[in-house]
Amino acid sequence: MRILANDGIDDQGKLMLENAGFQVDTTHIPQDELMEKLPQYDVITVRSATKVRKELIDACPNLKIIARGGVGMDNIDVQYARDKGITVINTPAASSISVAELVFAHLFNGVRFLYDSQRKMPVEGQTNFAGLKKAYAKGVELRGKTLGVIGYGRIGHETAKMGLSLGMNVLVADTFPVNTEISLTFFDGQSVKFNVKQVPLEELLQNADFISLHVPFLGKPLIGAEEFSKMKNGVGIVNASRGGIIDETALINSLDSGKVAFAGLDVFENEPQPNNLLLTNAKISLSPHIGAATNEAQQRVGEELASLIIAKLAGS
Numbered sequence: 001m002r003i004l005a006n007d008g009i010d011d012q013g014k015l016m017l018e019n020a021g022f023q024v025d026t027t028h029i030p031q032d033e034l035m036e037k038l039p040q041y042d043v044i045t046v047r048s049a050t051k052v053r054k055e056l057i058d059a060c061p062n063l064k065i066i067a068r069g070g071v072g073m074d075n076i077d078v079q080y081a082r083d084k085g086i087t088v089i090n091t092p093a094a095s096s097i098s099v100a101e102l103v104f105a106h107l108f109n110g111v112r113f114l115y116d117s118q119r120k121m122p123v124e125g126q127t128n129f130a131g132l133k134k135a136y137a138k139g140v141e142l143r144g145k146t147l148g149v150i151g152y153g154r155i156g157h158e159t160a161k162m163g164l165s166l167g168m169n170v171l172v173a174d175t176f177p178v179n180t181e182i183s184l185t186f187f188d189g190q191s192v193k194f195n196v197k198q199v200p201l202e203e204l205l206q207n208a209d210f211i212s213l214h215v216p217f218l219g220k221p222l223i224g225a226e227e228f229s230k231m232k233n234g235v236g237i238v239n240a241s242r243g244g245i246i247d248e249t250a251l252i253n254s255l256d257s258g259k260v261a262f263a264g265l266d267v268f269e270n271e272p273q274p275n276n277l278l279l280t281n282a283k284i285s286l287s288p289h290i291g292a293a294t295n296e297a298q299q300r301v302g303e304e305l306a307s308l309i310i311a312k313l314a315g316s
């Protein structure tokens, strides 16, 4: 059995697959060469970079598994592949903590203007230290503020948990009723139970000081001009889920008007070449789709993928 790990796989996961007798190839094959080369493989593992669309699936009649190391499967024609008898798997839980931590990196960045101060500090060796100190004197604390979590799946849950740990009040909005109880376990093993409050989206928009999005992209923005108009003045918003969930033009307008104080963006409508107006906006904290890009998350992803592939192919 040959496995193409086209967007890489953590060493431990690779080793597990090799120990199980699979040949694992980690050489990246460019998208336009996959039609020709993928038919030699039984399994392809991808992250979000490689697209596995209908034409590619049709070109690989012997493909047994498409394995997504990560959560979002919008780069794969999942139902089409399944209809052809191909197993499609992902690792929905492995990266939740890492994504939630990135959300807070953006939030801390936002409330203390780090995204802007880092751009301005090294001005040709002539940093206006006192001026900058004054410019960034009005930071705010997260503690005691209200965090609105839109989408309460695994990552939303982890984000809510971190918010509670920081002493934030947490509102969640989801299309389904959710279990609002959260148990926080500390290093000494003690657990304390807290509750988030589930509210309609509109109520969340009106009451949250900070908003974090954790929903899939369903073809049109969930947050546009109308939603921004309902938010508190000076709200901070973070999107580490999928590009397109926030209408980027509406976001820029809301930042310009001061309605939104700052945004943290890990994902963009146009990846890998986001709109330049976002990249150069002084009120946006930026990262290049790295929510799951930690050693720990990628190790968990690799091990989980390997286990799933081995379980599926064992004996076949």
Ligand SMILES: O=C(O)[C@H](O)COP(=O)(O)O
Binding pocket: 047, 048, 049, 069, 070, 071, 072, 073, 095, 241, 289, 290, 291, 292, 293
């Ligand atoms: O859906 C995901 O798991 C995240 O967006 C991470 O995507 P990546 O594996 O391409 O970094």
